[in-house]
Amino acid sequence: MQRKLVVLLKGYPRLSETFIAQELLGLERAGFELVLVSMRRPTDKKRHPIHDEIRAPVHYLPEYLHEEPFRVLRSLILACAKPGFFAACKDFIRDLGRDFTRNRVRRFGQAAVLAVEWPDGADWLHVHFIHTPAAVGRYASRMIGIPWSVSAHAKDIWTTKEWELREKLADARWTVTCTQAGFERLRGLSMREEIVHLSYHGLDLDRFPPFEAERPLRDGADASQPISILSVGRAVDKKGFDILLKALSLLPDDLHWCFEHIGGGEELSKLKALAARLGIDDRIRWHGAMAQQEILAYYRSSDIFALACRVTGNGDRDGLPNVLVEASSQKLACVSTSISGIPEMFSNGVNGYLVEPEDPVAFAKMLESAIRDPAGRRAIGIAAEVKVRAEFDHRESIRQLQALFADRPIAVPLNQVPAP
Incomplete structure (x- = not known):
């Protein structure tokens, strides 16, 4: 003992x-x-x-x-x-x-x-x-x-x-x-x-076994098969969900997408109000808090994971959000920001997509790039999973x-x- x-x-x-x-x-x-x-x-x-x-x-x-x-x-x-x-x-x-x-x-x-x-x-x-x-x-x-x-x-x-x-x-x-x-x-x-x-x-990789199925190569062009964009995290300032919502509202009209958010948090009502003002609330589903194994099914059914982390006014920030590592373990391509420990997990264009924080325009462009290139997105997701299983x-x-x-x-x- x-x-x-x-x-x-x-x-x-x-x-x-x-x-x-x-x-x-x-x-x-x-x-x-x-x-x-x-x-x-x-x-x-x-x-x-x-x-x-x-x-x-x-x-x-x-x-x-x-x-x-x-x-x-x-x-x-x-x-x-x-x-x-x-x-x-x-x-x-x-x-x-x-x-x-x-x-x-x-x-x-x-x-x-x-x-x-x-x-x-x-x-x-x-x-x-x-x-x-x-x-x-x-x-x-x-x-x-x-x-x-x-x-x-x-x-x-x-x-x-x-x-x-x-x-x-x-x-x-x-x-x-x-x-x-x-x-x-x-x-x-x-x-x-x-x-x-x-x-x-x-990660405890026994809880996140490899995702063996292949995701459909959706590119947002077909209204009957919209791209599914997932984010998981508490609705707090450092997660940058307001930036993410603004970025979603800037996506071109010819792209068809839906957004799934999982998590509670004190700013949830503000985010829902912001989505309504941006005119995108009909494309969003707010799921509230979920247990880890429930979230696993969403990692596997989604096309892109997005998290627009930021440094807040008082210096608060994420380290390396575990949800990014979890999503990567399921070959899910991630779009995020280059703060704290996130660049320690992702190299932009190699195994993830990174932009500077506080920039909804840049985030929207990166999302659009990932949506329009499903083959590249698949390769990035595979590379991310390799890194997780080798080093995390x-x-x-x-x-x-x-x-x-x-x-x-x-x-x-x-x-x-x-x-x-």
């Missing part, structure tokens, strides 16, 4: 974080005993089947301290006896002086609960996301003297202040991230470059994590962009 790990998560389970569930299941299969601790309770109405395969118990911290005042007060009192409690207090007071918010106080209270309710036999804390979860993890680790590590992903890397990133990177035993862009940013901020590692999440198998990431948790050097660190 490998070591017993506590894994701290911002929310669990979440439909939008299948890559985390996949990693948890992979670690269990590798022999680790896991205890999951979540800062928030689930809000999704559906859950992926993979969550039912994970055996680890799940414990929930008080999301807001006032909701469980006696639990929090008891924890703060008992935490005073922990060997590193006053060192954690010192860190907290210094952080509060630079970030005087209720959120900062909440993280310290949650850390005290985690420290006092620490599971017997667990000797390591691993945290997903380097923003607020890592604040809780850092304080709790300091209180009880347990080593901690962190997986940084996308928004958390780019919206957390540099002083906080530097200090968390200094305190964590190691940090792993999933794109070259994120890796370079964190390595540049760390005083110990060697403890920052790049490891792509990849999640088992490699699990092997790397096994080495890190054992304090062994990674045998084959992915600290560079894989060749196209």
